[in-house]
Amino acid sequence: MKAVGLLFTCGLLAGCSPSPANNIGVYMLVDTSGTYREELKKAEQIIRYSLSRLDAADSFAVARIDTGSFSEKDIVARITFDDRPSTINRQKRDFAEQVSLFVQDARSSPYTDITGGLLQAVEYLNEKGPAEKTVLIFSDLKEDLEEGYIRDIQFNLDGFNVIALNVTKLRSDNVDPREYLERLGQWQAKVEGSGGRWQVINDLDGLEGLL
């Protein structure tokens, strides 16, 4: 009889205990270097699309890629959505407004520190601890570090999805396409070597699979 009571209590407690998290964490890196700044309108569209896909308890952050991207100062906007629908809608509108302001006022940076941004993304998402972690890199993936910046660092991207968006071809890529393919290959090797999953989406009309 006691055993039955204990089983019942355990079942009740198991039923009431918080279930495992099923929220999503998204960190989007937006390249603002050189001519890529002109692509920011597209980035804004992707951000808005991502906002429409996210829901209660999801985390979302947008950060710029500039000379030194491993910094909280580069985070343009960040939010962890509330669990009440009305508040979520308000948060989404505020977030979209912040991003619009950023797109209007963004300045072009002389260097491109993608690795630093990725490190910052990993740190942010690990801190938030969502069930699914996604890093969106809106860039041509051409890293150009200022002298003195050390980015030869090992990542731990276990459980991360890293998605490169709108990886445009540079003029030099047109001359020698191997450069472009090599660049993509290097990033893929870097991400997958660190335990992450790598994906490239260049057709921005086909974002349905994103998030």
Place this chain on the structure above:
Amino acid sequence: MTFLLSITPWPVLSALLWIVLVITALFLARPAAHKLILATGNALHRMFRVASLSVISAEKRLNERNREVLLAAGREAKERIIEREFDRINETVRKDLGNFSALHRNLSESINRIEDDHSAAVEVPPDPPGWVKAVQAVAAMDSKDNRMGVGDVLGDIHKSLVKAHKEAMLAYHEASGKRHALLRKMRPEWREIQQTLGKVGKIVNSLLLRSSSIDRHMKEYEDIVKGEDRAVSILSSSSLVYFFVSAVVLVVAVGGATINFSLIARPMAEMVGGTSLIGGFRTADIAALVIILVEISMGLFLMESLRITRLFPVIGALPDKIRVRMIWITFSILFLLASVEAGLAFMREVLLHDELATSALLRGDGGAPIANEYMWITTAAQMGMGFILPFALTFVAIPLETFVHSLRTIVGLAAIGVLRFTSLVLRLLGSGSRYIGVLIAQLYDLPLFIPLWWAARDGGGSTNKEMRKVAL
């Protein structure tokens, strides 16, 4: 195999040798083998037969039990119907015939008034005219007398006669006028009497109809009490009909509950949050479901308190004062929950608009969505549904009660069917195992036909007779 065929240098000879050996062994073991095979067949037959009898006995017991339950349910239902009919008669008598004494008094007064008026309206015979005596006096006079003044007398008489006639006519007209006035006064009294009698007639007719209905129900009740097969058959088919009808109504109610759920589940996230889970389900969904289930429970209690259903005898047996209190309490809770649902339905619409506006902004459609002037209709409809559905779900108690009661009969009938089928299968298996035993014994004898023929020549073919005896 090679070993078997190599006991002699010639395989054919070896094979023949083996055949002879095997047949001899089988022939020698034949009585024991037959006994074993037939005993096994018979044992299986008895086992299946006992099992079949046991199942038949269980089926009979279940059938009897079902019959008892069905009759008890039918008896209870009939008692309720008869009780209700008596209540109606009581109500009719209390309401319509309760003031019968006043009605009777009115009727008597009306009749008395009519009698008075009638006696007052009786025609009074006119007084004998005074001139008759004068005429007699004149007639008695001798005509030869030729007295002077007769003509004057006759003239006076004539005058008196005319005067008396006029007076009589006036009196007659006056009396006739009075009588007619009295007769006119009697007309409304007649109408009143006619109406009163009509009313009484209707009430009596209604009572007669009710009493004939009660007679019919009483006849059926007697049949049920006697446990007649016809009554059981009627109750059984009624149960089937009730079962399917109540099942259909319950499916409709489940549809209503689902709509109700979708109305309140979304805005419920505003109250309890949209991310927390209990046992893998969203807390908001569980909360919405709990509200609907509480509403259904309150509906059940309300119907029980109103004595429309009898699922909980404890509620039905409560004193009237407590029962009325319970009616008000359950109704108040239902009303509050319905109001909460209407509020949640409104909140749902607000959230939907908010979400549409946000989606439009994120799509870059210019921010605010186009305001629709008729949008209030959907909002009002949703609020109305949110308010009405809890009360509509209250009536689920009626088909639920019917479903629960008829389900017992249906399950009983299904169980009887299963038991009957099982019994049939067991009987078939029993008979089959017996005949299979005989068949195996016959097959056993097939390779032994030569020694058996030999033995039959000597013994007169007793083996087949034995076999037939066993088989029968």
